[in-house]
Amino acid sequence: MADDSFDSPKAAQETIESDLSAIGPDRSLLIVDDDKSFLTRLARSMETHGFIVTTAQSVAEGLAEIAQSPPAYAVIDMRLADGNGLDVISELKAKRPDARGVILTGYGNIVTAVTAVKLGAFDYLAKPADADEIFHALMATNHDKAELPENPMSADRVRWEHIQRIYELCGRNVSETARRLNMHRRTLQRILAKRAPR
Structure with missing residues (x-):
């Protein structure tokens, strides 16, 4: 994971203020991952960036959180013990079309990346992705769809x-x-x- 320490309290405050303005008024973030230690570390890091974090460890828990209160942002692992994270991203986009969701996977390939984007993911990152990469992916403004690969698969x-x-x-x-x-x-x-x- 990225080091979330800061050089000074002033630098820390400026970074937090900058992150808060980038996030916007709704700072709700749902993280769904069945790796508990990764989930805990990422949740802590995202809180440091200014998000109000809710966590879930399964598709069922993720869907329940979305039904209760669809978040503005989501970071969802693709392969969960009880199913596929794409089901969670799809439900999030149905309940809250303006939400920004990033899919994480250790099994990255172009096929699933395209599927993730079609189902509403804003970006797709291969694990291990650190907190800063994930934060920047959530905040990015210049890519609403997957780019055409240089050498697409046959x-x-x-x-x-x-x-x-x-x-x-x-x-x-x-x-x-x-x-x-x-x-x-x-x-x-x-x-x-x-x-x-x-």
Whole structure:
């Protein structure tokens, strides 16, 4: 995590005032992550920046917080024990279209980045992201949509990435993955045994 210490009390005060004016009048921030130590550190850092932080450790808790009071800002881990963080970002945008949400993931790829942005995420950061990176992503004003990549993945690679993602979400269970993808088990096994296409 970034070091949130300051050189002097005056510098600290100026930084806090600058952060508060950037955040705006509604300083509510929801952080959803099932890594408790990361969640605690990030919550503390975001409070230092001036946010009023609420935390959740699952999709269910995140959805409950949004139903109760949709926040102005959100930082949501993509892979949670009980489901996908994209469900939380989607619900947040439905309840509060002006909210700014950032998706965090340790499993970054272009396919899920585009999906996250389509569902309403303002940005997409790969873990480990520090508090300053996350703060700047929440405050950014110059990117409302994902940029077109220089070298986009081939259609074969996109298909392979999607299959890998479903396989991981199914706990690496071949039979369950094949059922979910409506694919023959042997066909899936052949795809999983091959290297990723370019």
